[in-house]
Amino acid sequence: MKHKEILELLNEMTIEEKIGQMVQITGDVFLSEDTNSILTGPLKDLHLSKEKVYHVGSVLNIVGAEKVKKVQDEYLSKSRLKIPLLFMDDIINGYKIAFPIPIAQGCSWNPKAIEEMTEISSMESSIAGANVNFSPMVDLSRDARWGRVMESIGGEDPLLGEIYARTMVKAYQGNRLSKIGKMVSCVKHIAGYGAVEAGRDYNTVDMSEREFRQYYLPAYKSAIEAGAEMIMTSFNILNGIPSTVNKWLIQEIIRKELGFEGIIISDYGAIEETITHGYSANEKEATRNAINAGVDIDMMSGIYANHLKDLCLENQEIENKVNESVLRILTLKNKLGLFENPYGNSNVVQEKTYLMNPTNLEKAKKLTQETFVLLKNKNHVLPLQKNKKIALIGPYIDNIGITGSWSMFSDRTKNGTILDIFKEKIGKDVLYAKGCEILRQEEINKILSADGLPTVHVENESQKEQEMITSALQIAKKADVILLALGEHYKQSGEACSRSNIALPENQIQLINELYTLSKPMVLILFNGRPIELNTVEEKVNAILEVWFPGTTGAKAIVEILFGEENPSGKLTMSFPQNVGQCPVYYNHYNTGRPHHSNLRYVSRYQDIPTESFYPFGYGLSYCNFKYTDMHLNKHKMKKNETITVTVKIENQSNYAGYEVIQLYIQDLYGSVVRPVKELKAFKKAYFQSHEIKYVNFEIDIDMLKFWNDKLEYVAESGEFKVFVGGDSVNVLEEKFELLK
Ligand code: BGC
Secondary structure (H helix, E strand, O other): OOHHHHHHHHHHOOHHHHHHHOEEEEHHHHHOOOOOHHHHOOOHHHOOOHHHHOOOOEEEOOOOHHHHHHHHHHHHHHOOOOOOOEEEEOOEOEOOOOOOOHHHHHOOOOHHHHHHHHHHHHHHHHHOOOOEEOOOEOOOOOOOOOHHHHHOOOOOOHHHHHHHHHHHHHHHHOOOOOOOOOOEEEEEEEOOHHHOHHHOOOOOEOOOHHHHHHHHHHHHHHHHHOOOOEEEEOOOEEOOEEHHHOHHHHHHHHHHHOOOOOEEEOOOOHHHHHHHOOOOOOHHHHHHHHHHHOOOEEEOOOHHHHHHHHHHHHOHHHHHHHHHHHHHHHHHHHHOOOOOOOOOOOOHHHHHHHOOOHHHHHHHHHHHHOOOEEEEEHHHOOOOOOOOOEEEEOOOOOOOOOOOOOOOOOOOHHHOOHHHHHHHHHOOOOEEEOOOOOOOHHHHHHHHHHOOOOOOOOOOHHHHHHHHHHHHHHHHHOOOEEEEEEEOOHHHOOOOOOOOOOEOOHHHHHHHHHHHOOOOOEEEEEEOOOOOEOOOOHHHOOEEEEOOOOOOOHHHHHHHHHOOOOOOOOOOOOOEOOOHHHOOOOOOOOOOOOOOOOOOOOOOOOOOOOOOOOEOOOOOEOOOOEEEEEEEEOOOEEOOOOOEEEEEEEEEOOOOOEEEEEEEEEEEOOOOOOOOOOEEEEEEEEEEOOOOEEEEEEEEOHHHHOEEOOOOOEEOOOEEEEEEEEOOOOOEEEEEEEEOO
């Protein structure tokens, strides 16, 4: 459609039809045989009349070519102007093929790998009819108590957030949205959602503008610069005002400063929640606040549908804003080619051949392997030798629930469990015992009741627990090595899954303690959606492989790594705390006037635990052993228009070949405002043959030295800097240089 035709269409629309475009509801209402049930069903709470339902502009949570067609046909059959619906979904880590959860993807430190995963996900879901994906989530996340850290692609680092945000937006959208396999990327959740107080979901966010600009804004900015067509506001208040109605955020920052021209959608029911926050006095005021702030689409609160018309009648300016929003929405529909073909790229035939296709599954497995982080490998217990007797123990050994809490559509059945893959590799006589459940029933009941589901009572649970441990011990006694697959329940991370206890579940710790008495080498494979507290179990096991929730091909990917067919190369994107009391703990913190290493009693530390994280940001082992030496700067003084070349010698002192992520950090020693002890400024992932030596170079330029100064200007200040290079954020070589005036 030409722009002129869109304007004509806009002209033809009634005010009700326009407002409808700005409303999003769940799509299943259009699947109902009896359309009267719309009024009594899930939309009752939104107080939407049937007429209003058939005006809505978009739906969420409908995917699958056939379903999409059914909904679109039903909607169009009753809509006057036949403006197609937009289909929006949460395809967070893949559609049918579940990829590792976002926090895991980030640990690959490989934008190319993330691009490939996103492209497959985008192709699968757009063939299945999705037009918009509520992804990526680029909220900087420092607090492991927050359940949504599992969705955070860049973890605690703004540079990773920036790079990954850009990569994913481009991979979803390509250069033409109507092209097969492409879809709209909706970046979320603006803004600062990862900083919710005490890690409790939906909680307060209060931070200085400098902190916001320095750490939280860069990833959103990068997504916008990459062309993201949609942005979702966050549930939290930001410095006293809910993000969803925060004019400073939406008008000043997003629209004016970052030049965003796309669509702003609220999060689920967030406009209405501004009343609960204690900001808007009633629904009409919430509507006024949201439209004045610049929210184009109201996701699931019904507020726009019920109040926007009155506001338009009262105030021409509001009607003008409605016109602007609707023009944006129609323009996006046009870019997706929906006026020509309302079903987009959905295709029932292609669904059959493309979804879960073997080439993509093989690719997925390889990419998944890059996301695993080897946290410990004492005495090189890994890789496992096939001639050793291995006891497989734990509730994740024979479990397909390893796709994470956002993976609603994935096909979990087809790719086997760790047990299945072991049987394929080493024959049928595998030593296996479940050892324990993931959680005690009491814990599961808490999850069930939060979901409104009936709870379950288990008779004699502790006796059963003991019996499971006894049989695990019997099995383990027969083995040379114990392979333990443990972790969080997948419903313990994700939205509304904040936790104050982030250790392994008690019953699992008990199992470890009992197995420990056998004095056999133990390898722990960890399934979890957040950094967890490992201090009580770490010393009892010889190796720890962090696999997060690895997705459809996870089991195969894990077993190949365990046997050394592939070499782990992931590095943490979030620090692991010593214990939960340390949260939030992150590497790019400020110094205090009393660092813990000064020799005083009154220093900044905890009495009972070290100040440092348990595993630092950037950390991860490999079967290789990399030695960093000979750090060299081509000069130690730099003018503002110059660069410095940093070179470091890295030797793979092992018989294995593998990848290493080489990381460069900078510290600005003195500034007009204090600067963090280290900030990641560059990294390279390089492949080393066994015993290979490489000299790796980085260029330091002025942009790497810039920050938001005391006057809130983004500048580099002359003075002394430290530069660090290493395989993580702690074990580094360092040098100094000076930026001249
Ligand atoms: C979440 C969003 C999600 C939306 C739609 C909300 O509850 O915060 O991340 O995209 O629901 O499902």
